[in-house]
Amino acid sequence: MVNLQEIADNLIKGQAKKVVELTTNALNEGIKPEAILNEGLIAGMNVVGQKFKACEFYVPEVLVAARAMKGAMEVLKPKLLESGVQPIAKIAIGTVKGDLHDIGKNLVSMMLQGAGFEIIDLGVDVTPEKFIETVKNQEVKLVGMSALLTTTMPSMKSTIEAMKEAGVRDKVKVIIGGAPVSQAYADEIGADGYSPDAASAVEKAKELLNIA
């Protein structure tokens, strides 16, 4: 019998092969996909997030853990769909117009995925129109925007304004992040939240969407 804690432990260590193997075994043994997800993968990523916040883990460790999670999800996802399990919410995320830097955004995206969200990654240099279109056509609950340069930061403001104009601003919560961004800037441009790092982004997203 696969111990779900063992999946979590291997995920924390970033042992991708082992995590995929254990996930497959667990499914074969008839353990509920939902349980594997929550008690194995998400539980493991939670620990990774905590260690990251405490500076005990750094970006590389988070990424290897996320890579292991991704591998396991490929096996698990069809089963989750079969059994009708829904992701907790859909989030659209992207680096704003004028900016091509995406390492921070990718990290946030992986942490959110690790917490059970479904992510629509819009990539880099994302125009306000693209954000709006995604909010309109997909059932997105939260929009995440990232910028690395002080010069491209204002694209966050113009995206929020464009969302207002298009009448979709109230449909979603908006969260922003990136090296030059601050809580003060989030307040100034009317974003709902700001996160200084990838681990806090998960907490912030849950707080904004009232998810326990």
Place this chain on the structure above:
Amino acid sequence: MNKYKIKFQPYDKTFEIEEGRDILSFAIENGINIPSICNGEKLCGKCIIKILEGNVPPTHIETKFFSDIEIKDGLRLACKTKVRDNISILVLNEEEVESIKILTTGLETPVTPKNEIKKIQIKFNKPSLDNLKPYSECLLQSLPEEYNNLSISFNLLKDMSSILDKDNENYFLVIKDGEILNIETQEQKNYGLAFDIGTTTIVGLLVDLDTGKTVKVASRTNPQVVAGADVITRINYSINENDGLTKLQKLVISAINEIINELCINMNYDSNNIYSIALAGNAVMNHLLLGVNPKSMAFAPYVPVYHFISDIKAKNLSLNINPSASVYILPNISGFVGGDIVALILAHKLLETEKITLGIDIGTNGEIVVGSKKRLLCCATAAGPAFEGGHITFGMRAANGAIDSVSIEGDKILYHVIGNVNPKGICGTGLIDLIAALLEVGIIDETGRIVSPDEIDSVALPFKNRIRENGSQYEFVLVFKEEIKNGNDIVLKQQDVRELQLAKGAISAGYSVLLSELGLEEKDIDEVLIAGAFGSYIKKESAMRIGLLPKISLDKVKSIGNSSSIGAKQYLVSDIKRKESIEIVKNTEYIELCLRPDFQEKFMDSMIF
């Protein structure tokens, strides 16, 4: 109005000063000499003073200009400091202000100078009642036959009659590209100027155009630093401030002119006799110098406005040399790989050799070039300010009081302090040494974690007492305050190691991507050239230990110093080198790392030690 007491040290002079008055103008009025270049325009950053007593909160500009430690240490700018307390200040002498290490020279490589200025001696017959021709006619008539198609520059025309009215018959005409630029009453040496326009520092070389040798060197801090330390904040300033672009252009030109004056005064040379100047700088620096809007480089796709720009004359930029002098700007390859890298490729002939060369300029923006004459690639990577001491708890620039090297020998930890004073912080080279040493004894593990005292091996035992708990993490005490006369503990915190991992990961991932694009590995590199001040003072072993440099044999790694100024000099003295630079721009492929899916992967791998 309230009055306060102000005491100036080391002069031991006390005055009464009105509330809110700035210290610089007050000092000048009272005969106290505080060095300042911009006369209190709050631009030059030279009027550094130290607050010894009294409360003086730093201004916004000062917090940008100084590091946190320097602020804590009481350093302020006299022009910014308004008196609102009884205070005592120390006026720093120029040597102390200039103690910040500036690298002015670089490794010279052979170049054949070809002087394009011709000077010919003439006998001049003044206009007279027997010769009722204008000066210009008389001058052209005095020329030997082979020079019958020359024109006279407009600038010379303005002053020509007074020069030629001297009681002198013999003159030297200065000719370039079919134009008479100047008339010298005595033949002067042929000097030109080569500049490295760095984001932080500007270096100028007075160059003998006949021999290609440097005659004299001078440098200044780039006064644009008041508008921000890195190129992106400078661009932001040019966008957001009124006349921001013009202000930044004026600042850099004023610093260049000061350097020109210093060089010429030292050599007793009239700067009006200088007919050519070459300048190398990154793309943002050369755009700002020319007053070209740099905005496009701060937004994707981050392209510059031009590769090449020619036909600029000194008068277009208000440079204090002959107004008709040619201004040569080293071309840009891309928005973040500019003239300074072209200078490196030019001076070290990377496009002429079979050898696989890796050239790196380590700075806030790391610029990297890899390859050989077969194929040469370049990229730029955002390393952040860690190597300059930025974002590091006890980080500081390489100035007096900075620990610039560290080593562990047996049971002792040894360090060197710049200026042989009490240590105040640690600069980039010291940080790399320290982390390399701690990796070696296992106090930092390969993931970058500072381990707990219970996890260490016997080699690290002598330093067990230096590993201190801080929340859920550990930190390493490099200097206990009890070990020095006065001052504070100097500590390496966990997040400092993380900052360094980001910086070195960015550089190493940059060259890894270029190598894999070429189908090569680290071991295939024949030579590593490290440019810039940081590269010159860095300990190669430590840089390799932390993974900033590829792990190859030490003798393949060479510090080339300020290659930007050397390249600019070659561009100045040789038209062949100028033509070569066209080839360099054409044949060096720029790789945008943001568009490389393998960059992120390599960045992650490169962060590990």
